[in-house]
Every structure is written in C-alpha cells, then in structure tokens.
C-alpha cells in the first residue's frame with residue numbers, strides 16, 4: 001500500500017474543502033502529581049480533558065470558528081500513564097458532515113525513565129458541531145483526505161456515524177413505544 005492521496009470526494013461548490021493536514025494538531029503535556037488517581041497513576045479524566053482540548057483545537061481550526069463537543073465515544077485507555085511521562089495528544093478531522101466533524105485522537109506517552117519510543121496509551125473519537133455566535137450549528141468545510149490512511153479513517157468514521165444515528169433512532173423508537181404503552185419512564 002502506498003501513502004498517496006486518494007481521489008478527492010468531498011469538494012462542494014459553496015464551501016471549499018480543507019485538507020486533513022491543515023488542522024492536524026498535537027498537544028504535549030508532562031504529567032504531574034496533581035494528575036494522579038488513588039493508585040498513583042494518571043487519572044483517566046485528566047487524559048480525557050487533554051483529548052477534548054486537542055480535538056477542540058482541531059475542530060476550531062478546521063471549521064474556522066467556534067465548535068462544541070457533541071459526543072465523545074470509544075475512549076480507550078490502553079496502558080497506564082505515570083507521573084513524569086510526556087504525553088502527546090494527536091488529533092485530526094476524520095470526517096465531516098454538514099455542520100459536524102468527527103475528530104480522531106491518539107494518545108502517546110514518552111516514559112520519563114525509558115529511552116523507548118513513545119507508546120500508544122489511548123484513543124478516542126469525538127464529534128464536534130461548529131456553531132455560530134448564537135450557538136446554532138453552522139456549515140463546515142468538507143475535509144479532504146490526503147493519504148490512504150486518511151481515506152481509511154474517513155470510511156471508518158462513516159461507519160461510526162451510521163451506527164451512532166441508528167442507535168439513537170432505535171432508542172428513541174423504544175422510548176416512544178414504551179410511552180405509548182403507558183410506561184412513565
């Protein structure tokens with residue numbers, strides 16, 4: 001497999017597309033004793049905050065303005081993170097819809113006491129909605145995948161989007177059915 005650009009597929013006449021690389025971002029942070037849980041390793045919530053920060057920066061860059069977190073899913077913690085580790089949070093837009101974007105995030109840790117390369121310690125997918133000054137969703141530029149890896153991520157994001165919508169629809173239908181049957185909750 002090569003890492004060449006796949007055929008562009010997301011250009012629309014009214015909003016020009018933006019390549020993935022235009023908004024890709026890495027945030028790096030050294031973990032301290034303030035970041036630990038009762039076991040002495042880094043609290044998952046600290047990592048989630050970094051993930052949301054990095055993804056938010058990417059979504060703001062891509063959409064050219066404010067963007068809010070609509071959902072965060074598949075947050076995986078693969079390895080513990082420790083005090084002193086240098087954590088790198090790498091984020092990019094995987095997919096764009098009309099007003100929303102899926103941002104994929106990988107979390108890597110450089111161990112303070114090892115010379116080994118950075119280890120992947122986590123990953124997540126977040127959906128951001130671009131909003132206007134009134135907090136209403138606004139159009140986003142289509143993302144243009146540049147490499148085969150970007151293209152794979154785009155296609156996988158579409159699968160997640162389909163599943164999110166199907167899950168939400170199924171739950172709403174169940175709630176409506178139960179309400180019609182007289183259940184109060």
Ligand SMILES: CC(C)(COP(=O)(O)OP(=O)(O)OC[C@H]1O[C@@H](n2cnc3c(N)ncnc32)[C@H](O)[C@@H]1OP(=O)(O)O)[C@@H](O)C(=O)NCCC(=O)NCCS
Nearest residue numbers: 068069070071096097098099100101127129131135137164
């Ligand atoms: C996200 C938000 C702007 C969506 O507003 P809305 O009036 O429901 O608007 P829509 O239904 O048109 O959704 C806008 C887009 O977001 C997507 N979206 C909305 N809720 C979503 C969810 N839970 N998961 C995934 N995508 C979602 C929609 O699919 C739509 O995408 P599209 O235009 O690309 O098809 C609104 O719910 C909001 O402001 N939420 C609070 C955000 C916030 O404060 N985040 C910080 C958390 S502390």
